[in-house]
Amino acid sequence: MKTALIGCGAVAGNHLAAIGKLPGVEIVALCDIVPERAEAAKLKYAPTAAVFTDYKKMLDEERPDAVHIATPHHLHCEMACEALARGIHVFLEKPICISEEEIDRLTDAEEKSPATLTVCFQNRFNPATVVAKKLLAEHGGVACARASVTWNRDDDYYRADAWRGKKATEGGGVLINQAIHELDLLIGFCGKPISVAATVANHAHRASIDVEDTAELLISFDSGATAFFTATTAFSCDAPNFDELYCKDGRRITLVGQEIYLDGKPFPYDVPDGFSLPGKECWGTGHYRLIRRFYEALERKAPNPVLLSSAAVPVRVLLAAYRSSNAGTTVPIK
Numbered sequence: 001m002k003t004a005l006i007g008c009g010a011v012a013g014n015h016l017a018a019i020g021k022l023p024g025v026e027i028v029a030l031c032d033i034v035p036e037r038a039e040a041a042k043l044k045y046a047p048t049a050a051v052f053t054d055y056k057k058m059l060d061e062e063r064p065d066a067v068h069i070a071t072p073h074h075l076h077c078e079m080a081c082e083a084l085a086r087g088i089h090v091f092l093e094k095p096i097c098i099s100e101e102e103i104d105r106l107t108d109a110e111e112k113s114p115a116t117l118t119v120c121f122q123n124r125f126n127p128a129t130v131v132a133k134k135l136l137a138e139h140g141g142v143a144c145a146r147a148s149v150t151w152n153r154d155d156d157y158y159r160a161d162a163w164r165g166k167k168a169t170e171g172g173g174v175l176i177n178q179a180i181h182e183l184d185l186l187i188g189f190c191g192k193p194i195s196v197a198a199t200v201a202n203h204a205h206r207a208s209i210d211v212e213d214t215a216e217l218l219i220s221f222d223s224g225a226t227a228f229f230t231a232t233t234a235f236s237c238d239a240p241n242f243d244e245l246y247c248k249d250g251r252r253i254t255l256v257g258q259e260i261y262l263d264g265k266p267f268p269y270d271v272p273d274g275f276s277l278p279g280k281e282c283w284g285t286g287h288y289r290l291i292r293r294f295y296e297a298l299e300r301k302a303p304n305p306v307l308l309s310s311a312a313v314p315v316r317v318l319l320a321a322y323r324s325s326n327a328g329t330t331v332p333i334k
């Protein structure tokens with residue numbers, strides 16, 4: 001199978017290292033508007049790949065079976081639609097896009113295409129997530145939950161790449177970028193979100209960004225469960241993500257990073273071999289596991305691991321949270 005990648009920046013190495021471990025998948029082309037970045041990726045991960053600065057030219061000339069999209073957020077929808085229109089399978093970095101209108105465009109493009117789109121929510125497949133979901137089912141599901149993302153990003157981080165910290169190109173701040181994985185997991189634990197009341201603020205990065213660095217959301221689910229979610233990049237360090245799930249039978253499941261506790265006591269579980277790959281701990285370690293599943297799905301050995309429809313849900317929640325914060329009211333989620 002021939003594959004390609006658009007956007008040879010910080011996260012691209014996670015994709016390319018993962019593809020390199022998959023027999024039968026060849027990286028034939030790399031694209032970045034900064035050619036040196038594509039050349040550096042070629043040198044490290046794919047010595048025979050062709051290098052492009054124009055992704056449409058790459059798709060047309062190389063005709064890959066699949067393409068990975070790891071570019072700034074405002075480019076995701078357009079690039080994915082262009083690939084799908086050419087019948088090329090897409091592995092799309094989170095978030096899928098930055099507006100409701102783009103969700104509709106992507107959905108339409110996927111429906112019309114013979115190709116598949118899979119979204120990079122790798123943390124869904126972390127052993128801790130899978131074990132916690134199983135435990136939750138044994139204890140009757142969620143009555144209420146709280147979760148938080150408390151990380152540190154300094155002004156230099158936001159200034160390093162022009163697209164970061166800007167509504168037009170990032171689509172928002174901590175919610176749409178750093179916290180979307182945890183929001184996605186929370187939704188996976190709690191069910192279908194129906195409304196949100198939220199406040200977003202910029203506490204520590206007024207000099208560098210025009211979006212929120214801090215958010216608090218009260219989310220209601222159709223099961224009757226509620227969840228309180230907080231996120232910030234204004235903390236002093238990258239603390240492990242935290243989830244606490246109060247079960248309907250009165251038990252309490254707590255996740256601190258990849259550790260699980262049941263009623264406050266450690267709950268040991270097996271971590272499969274080969275789980276970890278180099279990469280930032282806070283990004284999770286699951287790119288390889290998810291990318292392997294993506295290619296297995298293309299070979300029809302497994303179902304699509306992360307459907308567009310499910311990956312759209314956290315985006316709808318955070319877009320509703322922005323509207324709620326602006327309006328000062330509870331907002332329904334489409």
Ligand SMILES: NC(=O)c1ccc[n+]([C@@H]2O[C@H](COP(=O)([O-])OP(=O)(O)OC[C@H]3O[C@@H](n4cnc5c(N)ncnc54)[C@H](O)[C@@H]3O)[C@@H](O)[C@H]2O)c1
Binds near residue numbers: 034
């Ligand atoms: N799944 C995860 O855990 C995870 C982790 C980090 C980043 N991400 C996501 O990956 C994406 C990229 O993030 P990053 O940190 O690597 O950003 P980055 O800025 O380091 O890399 C983006 C790259 O895209 C290139 N680019 C911009 N416009 C382009 C165009 N028109 N054509 C080709 N290339 C173009 C840039 O030159 C840059 O090299 C974002 O969506 C981000 O949210 C996901």
